[in-house]
Amino acid sequence: MRHGVNLAVGPLSFRVGSAWPGPVAALRHLYAGYPGCETADFTVRLEPVTPWRRWVRPSVAIQGDYVLPDAAPLPLAHGLVAAEMGMNLQMALGERRYLLLHAASVEKDGRALILTGESGAGKSTLAAWLGEHGWRFMGDEFALLEPETGLLFPFPRAVSLKNESIAAMAAFVAGDRFGPRLEGTPKGTIRHIRPNDQAVARMTEPARPALILFPRFGHAAEIRPVGPAEAFMRLTQASTNYVALGQRGFDALTGLVQNCRALALDYPDGAKAAELIELIWAEAAR
Amino acid sequence: MSARLLVQTLRNPTSLPADCDWTGLIAAARAEQLVGSLAFRLEGRKVPERVERLLAMHRADAGRVRVQALWEAEMARRALAPIGIPVVLLKGTAFHAAGLEAAQGRNVGDLDILVPRDSLGEVERALIAHGWERMKEADGYDDLYYRQWMHELPPLIHRERDRMADVHHTILPLTARPKPDAAALIAASIALPDGLRMLSPEDMIVHAAAHLIADGDMAGGLRNLWDIDRLLREFSRVDGFWPRLRERAGRHGLGPAVERAVRLAHDLYATPIPPSWRRWSAMDAPFKRRLLARNGWGQPTRPVTRFGFYVRGHLMRMPPMMLVRHLVTKARAKPDQSVSSTPISSE
Structure with missing residues (x-):
């Protein structure tokens, strides 16, 4: 992935990768002051739904360690929402300690x-x-x-x-x-x-x-x-x-x-x- | 390439580099459905604390997977006991039920069972009477396609437990060139303590190899190959296993697929194999390329190789004219969600 950020939230940690700089910059701003982490519990990927949708009417598919097969993509302008949904999804589907x-x-x-x-x-x-x-x-x-x-x-x-x-x-x-x-x-x-x-x-x-x-x-x-x-x-x-x-x-x-x-x-x-x-x-x- | 790091770690857990990309390793392992196996392979090794917490979670979750898989098998046993036909567990559920080494950390999605072809109707009715439901629209294209050409019934799902059941009557689609001897699979199957059955050790390898090499597009291949490695290590401790395996593979028309699977397991996971099985083939290389097509973000890589195996998967399942008809039907049906998932892309 071209752009990425590691974030610790509570006892858990995430790696968010993105094909575009925008969502990662928005996350860095929103989570300023949060600790980073060397290794992440869950990976989230924000990818174009098809290769050309990176450029043309950019559309963000929420991918990661755990995915829902029919999750709807979001427009790039809502990349921050996509990142948050991706993090929630990893928790909901993958977390078993809590x-x-x-x-x-x-x-x-x-x-x-x-x-x-x-x-x-x-x-x-x-x-x-x-x-x-x-x-x-x-x-x-x-x-x-x-x-x-x-x-x-x-x-x-x-x-x-x-x-x-x-x-x-x-x-x-x-x-x-x-x-x-x-x-x-x-x-x-x-x-x-x-x-x-x-x-x-x-x-x-x-x-x-x-x-x-x-x-x-x-x-x-x-x-x-x-x-x-x-x-x-x-x-x-x-x-x-x-x-x-x-x-x-x-x-x-x-x-x-x-x-x-x-x-x-x-x-x-x-x-x-x-x-x-x-x-x-x-x-x-x- | 993180699939390579994953394979190397599974093969030799002491070989981890000091600056290991742990997040990439785990993302690749999750994408390949191997994170449970990885967690057990790394048990007791020195890993960063956060990683250890994560691996411990996956080890603990393996217990839940096992209970759920065995419970699903027991539910099917209760539903099918009155009919009095042999029910053979396949794949992961069989590994767990038999307590094989391959079960350690092995994820189980669906319940896969094998029954005699002439009792399919009875089995389907009994399962439906016990809460399983059809996922495909009755008499729709997919439903009929499964019934006419596939090695299994259209998938069933239990309405309360939300778990899928695949009822097989053989181990390859009927359109595939090799014709495995399904009656021999059942005849040689072994009784488990609770009344269910599993394939004989040799047939288990043949089935795993058929699934990996002779069917589909190799999705999930690294996990299937890991199964083969674990099974071979355990079964080959019994004298005479290797000649029996060769004989059995030949009987099912799957000699080349089994040999290739054995060679790939040896190559990637260092499975000990006898010298007579080490006949290298130049055509193994693309299989290996396909198996390792995954990066440290868990993303699929090598699109050309993947597409090649996708096409190969279709060609193995369908003669060209049938494939054309199938693709035209699918393209036309595209707006209709109910037929958009094709049996071809199923595992």
């Missing part, structure tokens, strides 16, 4: 809050907001549960903000931490934010899970308890490698839901959610 939860997570006093829910539930935005307001941001896409210890490891890749969340975060985050504005991606308008210095400096430091929240944006404020059995079922669906981990995965998840309270949180806006989360945390994480 149970991967499709969840955001933040930490306070060595204890972790896990936010999980469907796309659009607002977990990225909430985690990013909390990360600027007294919490350590651990990740907005994957939380890594180590089955042997029950500890949650961070995966603080760049936060992927969508649509309205972009303007909401611009009020708290310095401009140089923002990536380019990417219009018309499969998920709408996307803009990435580099996590703050604390999140990066402590990115290999785990935390003990203390509370699981299932947030839901756009509803009147309400908090409901979620029993361990339901939390377990929802988390199996939120995990990309639960089945592949076999009994280790089962033990890890049953351990998690037995040791952690789980609550569903409906919220109308970010300010209300933040207020409720602080309230619940004071109660639940004692």
Whole structure:
């Protein structure tokens, strides 16, 4: 590959190669200050779908150690999204040391809050907001549960903000931490934010899970308890490698839901959610 | 060339250069489905800490692969037991079920079984009754193509476990020139403790060689050749193995394919072989070139060689007029996704 960069994110590491300079330059800017790594756990390749599509209407195919056969290519302008999707894909299909939860997570006093829910539930935005307001941001896409210890490891890749969340975060985050504005991606308008210095400096430091929240944006404020059995079922669906981990995965998840309270949180806006989360945390994480 | 580094490491794990390109080695091994084997070959060796964590992960995952493969075989056994026909496990599942050295770190994708041709209908019905489903549209071009010309049924997939099953009735497509003796494969098969069967050692090599040399475009060839190396090392400890192998290969019409596979295994993986098998052929070189066509990013290289073997794969499977008809049908059917994956590109 003509262009490449090695990146460590949390306890894992990636090598991203690209046929074009653009995506690698964008990654280097977005991940400025992240440690490099000599050897990478996973390789991602951004390649033209056909040789001529390197030059003519450049189109990026997401390749790497692990691939989905029918993954749609992206235009070169969205190369950064392709790189992020490629990294996520390697994790989802290849990682077996940690149970991967499709969840955001933040930490306070060595204890972790896990936010999980469907796309659009607002977990990225909430985690990013909390990360600027007294919490350590651990990740907005994957939380890594180590089955042997029950500890949650961070995966603080760049936060992927969508649509309205972009303007909401611009009020708290310095401009140089923002990536380019990417219009018309499969998920709408996307803009990435580099996590703050604390999140990066402590990115290999785990935390003990203390509370699981299932947030839901756009509803009147309400908090409901979620029993361990339901939390377990929802988390199996939120995990990309639960089945592949076999009994280790089962033990890890049953351990998690037995040791952690789980609550569903409906919220109308970010300010209300933040207020409720602080309230619940004071109660639940004692 | 990282395929070369991969081969060299598998052959001799102590030979690693001090400035080894670990990421390239692992990317090539993953692309060739050999990362599990590599992880076991490097067990206990001095490697960087991050690499060791990764290799340990792949070794641990091999246990899951094994359980999943054996479970799939057991599910098929339960589905087929009432019919009372012999079910012969093939390829990776057989290695695991028999506890062969070739099973160490061996990935298993689909369940491959061999049954008598005249019981195919019954077997398919029994599997469908137990949750397997057809992947190809019934009576579509691919479905009919498989049934008329291939050595296996159109692939089935289990609707709950999402695992594929390939039901073979012989080991080469019916259009291929060699005609293996499928009845002899089953007659010589060996019972495993749980009621399933596996091919005899010699037939296992013949099948692996047929798959590697006499069928398809050599995709996944390095892994198939690694299987052959491990199997030969284990089986040749029994006296009289090599003459039996030659006799058996001849019986299935696969003498040249087996000899070439044995020579390539010796050449790339240093498999010990008797002097009478070392008749070098100038035509081995392109096979070796094709096997090593992978770089340290895990990308395929040598497009011309690859294309040559792609064409060869088609020509071996189809007489020219049939190939023309096939390609025209495929080209016309292209907008329709349901027939765009051809049996020719299947492994």
